[in-house]
Amino acid sequence: MNLDLKNRKIILGVTGSIAAYKAPELARLLIKSGADVQAVITEAACNFVTPLTLETLTGHKVVYKMFNSTTDPLEHINLAKNADLLLIAPASADFIARAAAGRASDLLSAITLAYAGTVAFAPAMNTNMLNNRATQKNIKILTDEYGWNIIEPASGELACGITDKGRMESPETIVQSVTNFFNRDLEGHKIVITAGPTVEDIDPVRFISNRSSGKTGYAIARNAALRGARVVLISGPTALIPPENITVINVRSALEMRQAVLEESDDAHLVVMSAAVADFRHETIETKKIKKETQNDSLEIKLVKNPDILLEIGEKYKKSKSPVIFGFALETDNLLTNGKAKLEKKLADMIIANSAKDALEKETTKVIFIHKDGRVNETDEIPKQSLAKLILDEYLSINPLSV
Numbered sequence: 001m002n003l004d005l006k007n008r009k010i011i012l013g014v015t016g017s018i019a020a021y022k023a024p025e026l027a028r029l030l031i032k033s034g035a036d037v038q039a040v041i042t043e044a045a046c047n048f049v050t051p052l053t054l055e056t057l058t059g060h061k062v063v064y065k066m067f068n069s070t071t072d073p074l075e076h077i078n079l080a081k082n083a084d085l086l087l088i089a090p091a092s093a094d095f096i097a098r099a100a101a102g103r104a105s106d107l108l109s110a111i112t113l114a115y116a117g118t119v120a121f122a123p124a125m126n127t128n129m130l131n132n133r134a135t136q137k138n139i140k141i142l143t144d145e146y147g148w149n150i151i152e153p154a155s156g157e158l159a160c161g162i163t164d165k166g167r168m169e170s171p172e173t174i175v176q177s178v179t180n181f182f183n184r185d186l187e188g189h190k191i192v193i194t195a196g197p198t199v200e201d202i203d204p205v206r207f208i209s210n211r212s213s214g215k216t217g218y219a220i221a222r223n224a225a226l227r228g229a230r231v232v233l234i235s236g237p238t239a240l241i242p243p244e245n246i247t248v249i250n251v252r253s254a255l256e257m258r259q260a261v262l263e264e265s266d267d268a269h270l271v272v273m274s275a276a277v278a279d280f281r282h283e284t285i286e287t288k289k290i291k292k293e294t295q296n297d298s299l300e301i302k303l304v305k306n307p308d309i310l311l312e313i314g315e316k317y318k319k320s321k322s323p324v325i326f327g328f329a330l331e332t333d334n335l336l337t338n339g340k341a342k343l344e345k346k347l348a349d350m351i352i353a354n355s356a357k358d359a360l361e362k363e364t365t366k367v368i369f370i371h372k373d374g375r376v377n378e379t380d381e382i383p384k385q386s387l388a389k390l391i392l393d394e395y396l397s398i399n400p401l402s403v
């Protein structure tokens with residue numbers, strides 16, 4: 001095994017799931033990859049795995065009590081200070097709920113709250129517990145609001161006897177995911193991403209917009225930042241919280257988005273246009289609310305075409321190698337034909353075509369990658385986080401390191 005995790009200090013948080021019996025094997029594999037592992041376990045987890053086992057494997061005293069006069073009284077602060085990653089594996093439903101609520105009621109949840117770096121959870125629980133709306137909501141808070149990572153549970157035979165999703169991922173796969181967290185393969189690359197809808201005002205209270213949630217663009221921004229890229233996220237109005245350590249430019253209209261894209265693209269290595277830019281805007285934004293009483297039975301508003309930002313940057317950079325330009329095509333039908341036509345017309349390096357029914361307002365999506373060199377690949381239905389990784393992998397295969 002290689003030493004991908006050499007000099008990495010990892011806190012392995014073990015919680016009260018039956019899958020805690022796999023934690024010693026996970027600790028062993030992390031150490032074998034070069035990591036320095038400090039285990040912290042919950043009191044519930046002590047029913048499934050002994051501190052002594054983890055202590056023997058890691059070579060560090062295993063802590064689990066908040067109030068323990070024999071050790072450092074500020075353990076929860078000090079342990080969190082020095083780690084490169086906090087990995088909670090297995091993560092019980094209750095622990096995920098506590099982390100989502102920002103609780104600090106036991107040593108491990110206090111450490112999680114005090115920790116400022118990358119946090120990853122490997123959930124393990126019965127399928128019904130996993131699918132419960134409360135757990136799903138908590139997982140969404142951890143990822144979308146706090147920017148933490150979930151190592152998706154696998155499907156397989158569960159301790160309760162059924163075969164379904166909920167099993168903690170295998171220690172080997174978790175080590176692979178952990179290695180990916182430290183993979184800074186986009187260091188030195190500037191990546192500009194547009195996300196969300198644009199909003200075209202009609203008057204001070206009304207506007208035209210669309211159903212784009214911004215989730216794909218935010219997922220790309222998060223993955224790029226995690227891999228060391230310098231990220232500029234140009235976002236229309238969304239309900240999402242952007243990841244940390246990136247530059248966010250909040251815009252409202254297509255015209256504002258165009259301005260920001262043009263200002264940021266010259267020194268970019270990759271521009272990903274995932275925003276759903278409104279094709280039309282109101283010709284003039286009324287300064288006063290249009291009153292119902294002043295209209296007849298219908299209201300006519302004149303819309304004019306917005307600039308085509310993707311085409312504009314396609315033309316601007318068509319003779320230069322950089323930036324690589326990826327665009328999205330959201331279609332209701334003829335995905336491949338429409339995607340190919342868009343690729344040609346917009347002079348992009350790749351079009352990612354997806355259908356409105358598969359993508360809009362959803363956590364998952366299914367796309368077709370249409371490359372300039374004629375290659376076409378189709379994905380299964382995958383989480384938008386996974387799509388983000390694939391898109392950035394595609395970029396690296398085009399531009400491995402010209403930076």
Ligand SMILES: Cc1cc2nc3c(=O)[nH]c(=O)nc-3n(C[C@H](O)[C@H](O)[C@H](O)COP(=O)(O)O)c2cc1C
Nearest residue numbers: 015016017018019042044045092093094095124125
């Ligand atoms: C035999 C047994 C197995 C359990 N397995 C799980 C599990 O796989 N996942 C889970 O979320 N909770 C499981 N629980 C429930 C947790 O142990 C319980 O919610 C506990 O309070 C979690 O505490 P912690 O999050 O502080 O570790 C199990 C309980 C028992 C008795």
